[in-house]
Amino acid sequence: MQAYERKQLLERVEREGATVGAEIPDRIEIAGEEIDLQEFVFEIKRRETVPEGERERERVEHAKRNLRRERLRRVERIEEGDIDRAEGEELAGSIIGIDRALNALESLGPTDLEAESKAQEAADKKRWTSFLKKALGRDDGPSRRGR
Incomplete structure (x- = not known):
C-alpha cells in the first residue's frame, strides 16, 4: 500500500462523522475470541441503560475496554503494517464498525x-x-x- 493510501484510510477512520450509516459488525475477533458484537450491543441498547447489577455493568465496561484496545491495534496495523489496499480497506471498515459499537455503548445512560x-x-x-x-x-x- 502506498503512503497516500495509508493516510487516506487513517483520515477516514478518524473523520468525525465516519460512523454515520455504518453498521456494527455481526461478529468480531478480539484477542483471539469471536464475539457476537451486534447481538451484544443490541441486547444492551434494548435496555436503554447500563444493566442493573455490578456483574452486568462490569461486562459492559470490559467490552468497551476490549473494543478500544482492538480499535487501537487495527489502527496501528494500518499505520505500520505491511498490508495491501484490500486488507487496509477491510481494517478501516472494521474500525468504523467498532467505533459505531462504542458510540452505542457509550450513549447508555447512567443507572x-x-x-x-x-x-x-x-x-x-x-x-x-x-x-x-x-x-x-x-x-x-x-x-x-x-x-
Whole structure:
C-alpha cells in the first residue's frame, strides 16, 4: 500500500462523522475470541441503560475496554503494517464498525438515579443562575466586556 493510501484510510477512520450509516459488525475477533458484537450491543441498547447489577455493568465496561484496545491495534496495523489496499480497506471498515459499537455503548445512560438526579439539579441551578445574571445585567460574558 502506498503512503497516500495509508493516510487516506487513517483520515477516514478518524473523520468525525465516519460512523454515520455504518453498521456494527455481526461478529468480531478480539484477542483471539469471536464475539457476537451486534447481538451484544443490541441486547444492551434494548435496555436503554447500563444493566442493573455490578456483574452486568462490569461486562459492559470490559467490552468497551476490549473494543478500544482492538480499535487501537487495527489502527496501528494500518499505520505500520505491511498490508495491501484490500486488507487496509477491510481494517478501516472494521474500525468504523467498532467505533459505531462504542458510540452505542457509550450513549447508555447512567443507572444511578440518585447521581443522575443530583447532576440534573446542579445543571438546573447553573442555568437558573446564568439566567438571573443576564436578567439583572450582571453577565460578565465577552459581549459586555467590550462596552
